[in-house]
Amino acid sequence: MPIEIVAVSARDRSRDRGIDLSRFDWVDDTAGLASRDDVDVVVELIGGSDGPALTLARNTLAAGKAFVTANKAMIAHHGLELARQAEDKSVALKYEAAVAGGIPVIKGLREGAAANEIGQVYGILNGTCNYILTTMEERGSDFADVLAEAQALGYAEADPSFDIDGVDAAHKLAILSSLAFGTRLDFDGIAVSGIRHVIAADIAEAQALGFRIRLIGLAESDAGGLFQRVHPCLVPTSHPLAHVAGSLNAVVAEGNFVGRLFFQGRGAGDGPTASAVVADLIDIARGEYGPAFAMPVDALAEPPVASSAVRRGRAYLRFTVVDKPGVLAEIAAAMRDSGVSIESLIQRGTAPDGSAIIAIVTHAGPERAVTDALERLRGSASLTGEPMLMHILDL
Amino acid sequence: MPIEIVAVSARDRSRDRGIDLSRFDWVDDTAGLASRDDVDVVVELIGGSDGPALTLARNTLAAGKAFVTANKAMIAHHGLELARQAEDKSVALKYEAAVAGGIPVIKGLREGAAANEIGQVYGILNGTCNYILTTMEERGSDFADVLAEAQALGYAEADPSFDIDGVDAAHKLAILSSLAFGTRLDFDGIAVSGIRHVIAADIAEAQALGFRIRLIGLAESDAGGLFQRVHPCLVPTSHPLAHVAGSLNAVVAEGNFVGRLFFQGRGAGDGPTASAVVADLIDIARGEYGPAFAMPVDALAEPPVASSAVRRGRAYLRFTVVDKPGVLAEIAAAMRDSGVSIESLIQRGTAPDGSAIIAIVTHAGPERAVTDALERLRGSASLTGEPMLMHILDL
Known part of the structure; x- marks a missing residue:
């Protein structure tokens, strides 16, 4: 099935987009794209979880036309509602470009x-x-x-x-x-x-x-x-x-x-986005459509x-501290009292404000114990800033 | 569409495969799978470009049934013939597992x-x-x-x-x-x-x-x-x-x-292969089939x-040489006379037989010049073994 662009709509008609759009019908009322008889598929690249993008999506699917989007915010917030509309009308809702741009993930x-x-x-x-x-x-x-x-x-x-x-x-x-x-x-x-x-x-x-x-x-x-x-x-x-x-x-x-x-x-840019959008269009032209997510909306768990609170893992903790005796002992005691076991510790370097920096990697243990240790240290005069907690990806 | 295994065939019925196959019909004549009325799809994991795998593929497609295979040798050698058969009968020929195992490439x-x-x-x-x-x-x-x-x-x-x-x-x-x-x-x-x-x-x-x-x-x-x-x-x-x-x-x-x-x-192993084969089966169950390759066989260029001879690039050359004066000059002269420009050269270490080793990376240039240089050095008494040429991936 050939793919043909019949109409284009955007906020600003006069903006230079580097391509000639005069061959295509220009539509000022974006939402009106959905009701045109000569349109089978609407591609939405407006962005924003609500507003004109969502109106266009709802109108398009309600009119029984396929909808292709790169709009991650809208899919994340309204994906189930839109998927159900698509199921009701047996049309495709596709969003390859919404996640990781050109990667067909x-x-x-x-x-x-x-x-x-x-x-x-x-x-x-x-x-x-x-x-x-x-x-x-x-x-x-x-x-x-x-x-x-x-x-x-x-x-x-x-x-x-x-x-x-x-x-x-x-x-x-x-x-x-x-x-x-x-x-x-x-x-x-x-x-x-x-x-x-x-x-x-x-x-x-x-x-x-x-x-x-x-x-x-x-x-x-x-x-x-x-x-x-x-x-x-x-x-x-x-x-x-x-x-x-x-x-x-x-x-x-x-x-x-x-x-x-x-x-x-x-993950972004016009080329990768176009690659993903056109892959969706080709799938639609090939007659391929199925549930927008892994299965029909009502079957999703x-x-x-x-x-x-029950997660376990290793963590990285970084403290910016006053450079004076006893600070390390105070932090080490908080760790011990929360049951956090230290795998490695580096104290060297200074933060931009002259504070000393202590970086710790813990052994695998309950994440809860680490947040407990931070809780114990809250308000300590030894700390010159908020401690930084990052988890370690042990997969 | 539910996917159901109805029959299994292999060379050796008694081999312990770690799963109970007694629920399924055992078929001694593998090629006969293709003619069973209760079979819609045949999955082939025999291997080998010809022989029973190819017979089974031809029979299956001729009978108008879909064919799924992990057989890279057969697809590489007979893929076009099989794809044409599949086109003639409008059935799927799928081979995700044939390349890079479980990766959906x-x-x-x-x-x-x-x-x-x-x-x-x-x-x-x-x-x-x-x-x-x-x-x-x-x-x-x-x-x-x-x-x-x-x-x-x-x-x-x-x-x-x-x-x-x-x-x-x-x-x-x-x-x-x-x-x-x-x-x-x-x-x-x-x-x-x-x-x-x-x-x-x-x-x-x-x-x-x-x-x-x-x-x-x-x-x-x-x-x-x-x-x-x-x-x-x-x-x-x-x-x-x-x-x-x-x-x-x-x-x-x-x-x-x-x-x-x-x-x-x-890229290999039972789990990854099964993952790719079942992905193909699910595609078939979803009614998805198209040309086996990028387009119908007759449209392929x-x-x-x-x-x-016209390719350009950087190359790596390694010589194992007699450890005596003049050898490096001989190699360098051959490079010069063939117009090969040297980006880096390492002489250190020895080969297992005690020869000296000279490793060279060339600047980008015609591949032809490098093979010319090797030609010049052929038969030289300075070389104790065949030189090794590898190209550099500059992408």
């Missing part, structure tokens, strides 16, 4: 790994954060400097919060975990923290201990429920995610038959949010 | 990257070779020792030639390039060499120069035709293929829109084999 999980029970799905889902972290790594720079430079170069938004605070990665993680585990999308169940508080010393100490720092979105499903977290993590250099540099994205799925599947590629 | 190229023009497709396609090379790398061992150990452990066949001489990788490469470029399978057009002649010193010198040695299958399509080569290569440590260790497989596709796509996972 939606297809890879939904079809390629379909025979497997997935234990974990996780990865580097935000190119801006990965660019900032790997640039800090290369240059020994601090977060604020690299962010300012990335903003000046247009790699980061003027309001970078969606990226650097982990919200964008969480949108993508919600989608991946629904696909991997056959569960209902649960964006609100994701524990999210970003990379704002990572300092140059964290990266240096992590490296000295055999790790690199990456913002990791991780979802895990077991008898205890569905666990989803976006968090800066220490990734051992032996793990493939440690070698994902710059603005690349990467996704790992651990399947019971296939083992570890690793996908890497460009709704597991409880797994309690992080 | 057939689907990734055929569907995920469908919007792109692919410039190159290449990767690590044989787990046995990668296991041997990375074990040599870790331990500083020689090829023969690691091979013997791999054979003792069952990681390599008693007759390892198919793997270590690159034939298995070439089967897979033929399939990948047909998918990536929309060309007819051309196994015979692949220049193949294996890893038998890689010595410990090659790996050490490559590492000293910033490379790792991997057996790379590479296909490239341009105006000059289709170039396909399986060859041990020096891979810069900055390239993701340099980090693929042990028996893993990995495939890279360079697309004009998506950029570099990188897939990694387990038949480009000429690109001449390697």
Whole structure:
């Protein structure tokens, strides 16, 4: 079936997009695309979880037309409603470009790994954060400097919060975990923290201990429920995610038959987005449509949010402290009293304000014990700033 | 559509396979599976390009039933004939497990990257070779020792030639390039060499120069035709293929829109093979079938084999030489007289027989010049063994 563009709509008709759009019908009322008789599929690249994108999606599916989108926020928040509309009308709802840009990871999980029970799905889902972290790594720079430079170069938004605070990665993680585990999308169940508080010393100490720092979105499903977290993590250099540099994205799925599947590629930009959108269009032209997620909406499971209180693992803790006798003893005592066992500790270097820096990697143990230890230290006059806690990716 | 196993056939009924097959009909005459009325799909895991596997494939497709196989040799040699049979009967011919085991790379190229023009497709396609090379790398061992150990452990066949001489990788490469470029399978057009002649010193010198040695299958399509080569290569440590260790497989596709796509996972074993076979079965159950390759057989292009005489690149050359004055001058003169420019040269270490070892990396230039230089040195009394030539992967 040939694919033909019949109409185009955008906010600003006069903007120079580097291509000639005059061959196509220009539509001012975007929502009206959905009701045209000559349209079979609407492609939405507006963005935003609500507003005109959502109106267009609802109208398109209600009119019994297929809908292709790159809108991770909308799918994360309204994916089930839209998938149900698509099911009711037996049309396709496709969103390959919404997660990890050009990497065919939606297809890879939904079809390629379909025979497997997935234990974990996780990865580097935000190119801006990965660019900032790997640039800090290369240059020994601090977060604020690299962010300012990335903003000046247009790699980061003027309001970078969606990226650097982990919200964008969480949108993508919600989608991946629904696909991997056959569960209902649960964006609100994701524990999210970003990379704002990572300092140059964290990266240096992590490296000295055999790790690199990456913002990791991780979802895990077991008898205890569905666990989803976006968090800066220490990734051992032996793990493939440690070698994902710059603005690349990467996704790992651990399947019971296939083992570890690793996908890497460009997560954003016009070329990768177009590649994924057109792959969706080709699938639609080939007559391929099925449930938007792993199975029909009513068949998706709704597991409880797994309690992080029972999670175990190694952790990295970094304290900026007053440089005076007794501080190390105070921290060590808090660890001991909470039952946290220390695997390695580095004290060297100083923070920008002249504080001493203590970096600790714990042995595997309850995450709860580590947060307890931090609780014990809260308000201590020895600390010159908030301690930094990062988990270690031991997969 | 539910998937149900109705009959099983194998050479040896009594072999313990660790699962109870008594629930299923046992069929002694394998080829007879194709004519059963209660069979919609036949899955073939016999192996071998001809013989019973091919008979079964032909009979199954002739009977208008779908065929799923993990048989890379058969697809590489008879894929077009079988694809045409499948087209004639409008049934599916699927072979995800034939290339890179559990990695959904057939689907990734055929569907995920469908919007792109692919410039190159290449990767690590044989787990046995990668296991041997990375074990040599870790331990500083020689090829023969690691091979013997791999054979003792069952990681390599008693007759390892198919793997270590690159034939298995070439089967897979033929399939990948047909998918990536929309060309007819051309196994015979692949220049193949294996890893038998890689010595410990090659790996050490490559590492000293910033490379790792991997057996790379590479296909490239341009105006000059289709170039396909399986060859041990020096891979810069900055390239993701340099980090693929042990028996893993990995495939890279360079697309004009998506950029570099990188897939990694387990390339062999019962779990990964089952994962890929069942993914094919699920696709068939979902009613998904299309041309077995990128497009119908008659639409596949038949480009000429690109001449390697016009290729350019950097190369690694290793000589084992008599340890006496003048040898280096003789080699340097041969390089000069053939117009080969030297980027780096290491002379240190000795081969097992006491010869001196000279390792050279050339600047980018015509591959032809390098083979010319080797031609000039043929028969020289200074050389104690065949020189080793490996290309450098500069992608």
